[in-house]
Amino acid sequence: MALGEGRPTKRRPGSAVGGLPVADSRPVFDGDAVVGVRCTVCRYPVAQNGIPWCPSCYGTVEPARFATTGAAWTSTVVGIPVGERRPPFGLAYLDLDDGPRVLVHLVEPAILRTGERLRITGTDAGDLVAEVTA
Amino acid sequence: MNPMLWGVGTSDYGLQPEKRVEQLCWTAIAEAVADAGITPADIDAIIVGSVFGPPGVATRVQRGIGLPGVPMWTVENACASGTSAYHEAVEAVRSGRFGCVLVLGVDQMSTLFSGAIVPEATDPEGASSLPLPGLYALGAQRYVQEFGVTPEQLAAVAVKNKRNGLDNPRAQLRKAAPTIEEVLSSRMIAEPLTFLQCCPTSDGAGAVIVGGERGREGDLRIEASAMVSGALWDHRSDDVWGYASVARAAEQAYAQAERTPSEIDVMEVHDAFTIGEIVTLEALGVAPRGKGAELAPSGHTARDGVQPVNPSGGLLSRGHPLGGTGTAQIAEIAWQLRGRAGARQVARHRVGMVETMGGGAAGMDGNACVVTILSRP
Numbered sequence: 233m234a235l236g237e238g239r240p241t242k243r244r245p246g247s248a249v250g251g252l253p254v255a256d257s258r259p260v261f262d263g264d265a266v267v268g269v270r271c272t273v274c275r276y277p278v279a280q281n282g283i284p285w286c287p288s289c290y291g292t293v294e295p296a297r298f299a300t301t302g303a304a305w306t307s308t309v310v311g312i313p314v315g316e317r318r319p320p321f322g323l324a325y326l327d328l329d330d331g332p333r334v335l336v337h338l339v340e341p342a343i344l345r346t347g348e349r350l351r352i353t354g355t356d357a358g359d360l361v362a363e364v365t366a
Numbered sequence: 367m368n369p370m371l372w373g374v375g376t377s378d379y380g381l382q383p384e385k386r387v388e389q390l391c392w393t394a395i396a397e398a399v400a401d402a403g404i405t406p407a408d409i410d411a412i413i414v415g416s417v418f419g420p421p422g423v424a425t426r427v428q429r430g431i432g433l434p435g436v437p438m439w440t441v442e443n444a445c446a447s448g449t450s451a452y453h454e455a456v457e458a459v460r461s462g463r464f465g466c467v468l469v470l471g472v473d474q475m476s477t478l479f480s481g482a483i484v485p486e487a488t489d490p491e492g493a494s495s496l497p498l499p500g501l502y503a504l505g506a507q508r509y510v511q512e513f514g515v516t517p518e519q520l521a522a523v524a525v526k527n528k529r530n531g532l533d534n535p536r537a538q539l540r541k542a543a544p545t546i547e548e549v550l551s552s553r554m555i556a557e558p559l560t561f562l563q564c565c566p567t568s569d570g571a572g573a574v575i576v577g578g579e580r581g582r583e584g585d586l587r588i589e590a591s592a593m594v595s596g597a598l599w600d601h602r603s604d605d606v607w608g609y610a611s612v613a614r615a616a617e618q619a620y621a622q623a624e625r626t627p628s629e630i631d632v633m634e635v636h637d638a639f640t641i642g643e644i645v646t647l648e649a650l651g652v653a654p655r656g657k658g659a660e661l662a663p664s665g666h667t668a669r670d671g672v673q674p675v676n677p678s679g680g681l682l683s684r685g686h687p688l689g690g691t692g693t694a695q696i697a698e699i700a701w702q703l704r705g706r707a708g709a710r711q712v713a714r715h716r717v718g719m720v721e722t723m724g725g726g727a728a729g730m731d732g733n734a735c736v737v738t739i740l741s742r743p
Contacts (some may be wrong), residue, residue, distance in 0.1 A: 257490040264469060280490065280729070287598050305601070306508040311554040314495040323500055325601075333601035335728070337492045343557060346511045359494045 236289050259334050261300075262295055266328060270296035283317065298331030300352040301365070304344040305333060316366040326350050336362040367578035369459040369738060370587040372466070373402025374697035378684040379570040379685035380538040387420065388510060390571035391427045391472050394693070398458070398468070398573035406431060409575075410464040415451030415471040416689035417724075418478055427470065436465075444724025445636065446593075447471065448572060448692030453593040455576040465578060471693035473573035475686075479567055482555075491728035497674035498726060499639060503556035504611040505606035506641035509559060512604075513656035515644070517558055521549035522662035523640040524563050524682055530669055532677020533709035538566050538685035563640040568685025573691025579724040586703055589625070589717075590739040592618035596730035608642070611732030612649035612723050620651070627651035627718065630673060630739070632702050633719040634714045636696035637680040640704050642668075646721055647675065650737070674712040677702060692722040692736065701743050717741045 259279035260267040268279040273291030277298060286293050307324035310317070322338030336352065337359050344350075350362040375397025377390040399406060410434065414424040415603050424440050443450040448471025455467035475483075482499055485492030491501075494627045509515040529543035544552070552561040556658065576588070594614045599607060627650060635650070637643035644658040652673060653661055667675035678684050678698035681691060699718035701707040723735040 249623040254487045254493075257488060258493050259490065288600065306504045306511070306606075308494075308501075308507050309554075309557045310500050311556060311583065312481070312497065312499070314485065314500075316498045317495040321495070323494075323496060323504070325504060327503065327601055332490055335494050335496055336492070343507060346508070 238292040256358060258358055261352060261358060263362055265297035265300065266331065266334060266352065268296055268298060268332060269293040277330070277332040279334050293297060302326045302328040302331065304346065304348040304350055306346065307342070308337065308343040309341045309343065324350065324362065334360055336360040339363040367459050367462055369456045369576055369588040370579055371574065371696070371700055372404065372577045372582070373398045373575040374403055374573070374700045376536060376694055376697050377570045378536045379568050379687060381567065381640060382474070382477045382505050382556040382569040385569070387423055387474045388426050388430060389469055390474065391568060392430050394430060394571040394573040395468065395470065396504065398575050402575040404466065404575065406433055408466050409433055409436060409468045411436055411458065411595065412468045412470065413451040413454050413694060414438070415447035415449070415469070416440060416473055417442055417447050417690070418473055420476070424470070424473065430518045443734035444726055445638065445688050445691060446734045446736050447685070447689040449696070449720065449722040449738065450593055450734055451642055452574055452576065452696060455462070455589045456588050456591040459576050464691050467576045469519070469574040469576060469683035470571065470692060471689040471691070473688040473690055474569040475567045475688065476569050481567065486726065489726065489728050490704060492726070497556070499559055500556040501607060501726070502639040502641050505645060506558050509605050509641065509644070509659070513659070515659040516541055519552050519659035519663055520547055520558060520563060521546045521638045523637065523643045524549045525635060526662045526668060526681040527676045530677050530710065531683025534679045534684060537679045537683045538568050539679070539683045554650045557641055559641065563625040563684040565638045565681035568681055568687045570687035570690040570694065572690050572697055574693050574696050585705055585743070586700055586740045588738065590619040590622035591736070592622065593734065593736045594618070594733040595725060595734050596725065599729055599731040601711060605731065606645055606726055608723055608732050609645050611647050611735040612663040612721060614647050615735040615737040616650045616721070619739055623739040625739060629717055630662040630719045631714040631717050632674045632699065634678060634680070634698050634723065635721040636723045637676055638681050638686055640682070643675065643680070646723065650721060667708065669712055676719050676739060677707065677712055681730060692720070695720040695722060696738070699740055703740060715742070736738055
């Protein structure tokens with residue numbers, strides 16, 4: 233046996249790489265909208281659920297539904313396997329219209345222009361997936 | 367008490383799965399204790415910085431050094447864990463809580479990962495398979511489009527640091543420094559970052575002894591130590607990931623030390639990936655926003671430049687044993703300021719700076735950042 237093989241650790245890699253499952257913390261897409269919360273005071277949008285107050289101004293938050301369209305802030309094409317993902321796969325930060333910034337997988341791995349228009353088309357194994365719109 | 371750095375010590379850096387994690391620590395501690403000219407009994411407290419432990423590593427280290435009963439705790443602040451432990455030691459001495467603190471930073475990455483760190487499954491972006499090189503690449507790609515940063519400018523950081531590392535006998539990568547072309551033609555990890563623009567998986571430990579003023583030759587003045595946690599990475603801001611947390615810590619450190627960026631003679635900064643050094647130097651005020659990529663190609667940050675950055679080889683060459691990185695950076699600056707860095711010695715070495723930034727939590731501009739400024743009295 234090679235060094236390091238078969239030695240259990242307390243590392244928590246999640247079920248994607250053979251560990252135990254953990255609660256899903258990713259943004260939720262319900263088919264029509266990204267579901268999160270918005271501050272009732274400063275209108276700050278957040279793609280996380282279950283937070284106690286607005287992380288920007290401490291105001292009260294309420295459930296919100298965000299557009300599936302927006303603009304690419306930056307992107308990359310990953311060349312290494314990560315979890316169950318096999319390279320190459322494309323990732324982008326997508327600033328949803330009047331909504332939060334979310335990390336999305338790209339239907340076609342590519343480097344996008346800043347501001348390029350994207351639309352969330354669905355999810356793949358729970359990850360948000362987006363495509364470039366014309 | 368004005369906090370002073372009394373001594374430093376480190377293990378070698380590299381893939382060392384055959385060594386016990388305690389052995390890495392004992393090597394570093396023994397060197398630091400001798401360097402500080404103290405006996406183990408002089409140590410009042412132990413603060414450990416480590417990300418992956420293993421849990422209980424501090425106590426297992428204790429088994430070999432015989433300091434049972436002294437106050438001891440372990441802090442985790444991602445890649446800034448070692449410097450966060452150091453910061454707590456500095457504050458404890460400053461406030462008079464302890465007279466002499468042993469800081470230990472350690473991680474043994476090779477027993478956990480065979481390549482890039484597996485992203486944390488509980489994190490929203492980690493669960494979406496965003497690896498750390500991917501997070502840095504997203505910032506790098508933004509810099510490419512916003513400021514016209516070129517692949518050659520990115521690669522120049524790797525060439526500089528890997529060349530520096532050739533003269534560091536404890537560095538992980540010591541064979542030959544790559545050319546710009548070799549850096550760019552190495553395999554793509556996350557566009558635009560190629561393999562040779564990523565720090566290697568590494569094992570290592572470092573120890574730092576912090577105490578009060580005692581008039582001993584070689585002690586270094588700790589002019590400033592600032593530690594900030596991450597803040598919301600607000601999408602209304604145009605800052606790339608990490609910039610704001612480093613800038614917050616730097617602002618505090620410069621204010622404490624009453625210094626400006628141009629007064630820093632030599633620095634060790636967090637170059638886990640080439641873009642990291644570029645963004646960090648902007649956040650530290652060494653270059654204006656969007657101009658950080660010019661520093662390595664112009665020679666400003668070369669070992670014989672105006673402000674040498676990462677003369678040790680940085681994380682890109684020395685390796686990155688997370689908790690062990692901050693203490694490695696502090697050790698290098700201590701050796702540089704004392705004029706004992708051998709072939710790596712820089713010409714001007716009165717004031718030095720260390721910056722460590724840890725991250726990986728989605729939506730935050732970093733997990734934590736520590737900036738410290740030291741000087742020769």
